[in-house]
Amino acid sequence: MRKIGFIDYYLDEWHAEKYPEWIDTASGGNMKVTSAYGMIDSPNGRNNAQWCKDKGIELRSTIEEVIQESDYLIVLSPDNPEFHKELSQLPLRSGKPTYIDKTFAPDRETATQLFELAREYGTPLYSSSALRFASEYIEIERSGIETICSVGSGSFNNYSIHQIEPIVSLMGTEATRVMYIGTKLSPALLIEFSNGRQATINHFGPECPFTLTLNYESGQAKIVKPESNFFGSFIDRMIQFFESGEPVVDPAETIAIITIIEYGLKAAQTPHQWIELPS
Incomplete structure (x- = not known):
């Protein structure tokens, strides 16, 4: 049996x-x-000791202990990516395959630094939104996509990755600029890609399912709603990554995704104005 260690902000x-x-x-x-570390106890739930007891997982007091006892590592903190850099320093020096949960990093600079650290120490690394692996998205014809309109629920801060990740996987990494076109209640972002291609993401209420509407250069349009077990596919890919040490997602895509999120937040401060993205 291979052992996996959790490293989290709180468990x-x-x-x-x-x-x-x-x-x-x-x-x-x-x-x-088999083992887990939490930087703090949950502010609104069980403390780390109780969580580990309930799950049958050994609580460790340091990240070093988790790394030593594990074959593979998962850095979580999904709602607090600002802690990923701190939590990942030792895992990315370990040489052990490491998955860092969404959202990978709070900004482009941190994302680049994390990949550089992993490369320096020969640590296999990747990160992804689970929605990337919805079978309905994987089966989409990528050639000739001109426009994508994406809708979904949740806040821009924590959930925009679930719309941006599929878009980048379909349209590539050559996003050139962004414009905030939403409101306070319904955040929305226009993303321009090379050759004038465009995508929009739109956040609505919790009852709004994730959906993509695509238009092709041919004029063909299609609506795609992910209804497959994308979390199951996501876990399967994680297991494959641990076994092979081969990242499932190109780092260039992850950096492009984080760049769009970072500059999307900046664009929200000056709506309806283009913000150029770094190349």
């Missing part, structure tokens, strides 16, 4: 709650989360 959160069972089931019991 009582949705991803940490779900991943252990999903990984155990998907790997046929060949991989298990």
Whole structure:
């Protein structure tokens, strides 16, 4: 059995709650989360000790202990990516395959630094939104996409990655500029890609499912709604990554995604004005 270690800001959160069972089931019991570290106790839930007791996972007081006892590492903190740089310093020096949860980094500079650190120490690394792996998205014809309109729920800060990640996987990394076109209640961002291609992301209420509408150079249009078990596919890819040490997502795509999010937040300060993206 291969051992996985959790490194988190605090452990009582949705991803940490779900991943252990999903990984155990998907790997046929060949991989298990066996140890965990939390920087702080949850401000609104169980403390780290109680969470570990409930999950049957050993709580460790340092990141070093988790790394030493694990074959593979998962840095979580999905809602607090500002802590990913601090939490990842030792994992990315370990040489052990490391998955860093969405959102990978708070800005382009940090994202680049994390990949550079992993390369320096030969540590396999990747990150992704689970929605990238929805079978409906994977099956989309990529050639000739001119426009994408994406809708979904949640705040821009935490959930824009679930719309931007599929868009970049479909349209590539050559985003050139962004414009904020939303309101306070319904954030929205216009993204321009090379050759005049465009995509929009739109955030609505919690009852709004993730959906893509695509238009092709041919004039053909299609609507795609992810209804497959994309979390199951996501966990399968994570297991493949741990086994092979081969990242599932190109770092250039992850950096492009983080760049769009960072500059999208900047664009929100000056709506309806283009903000150029760094190349």
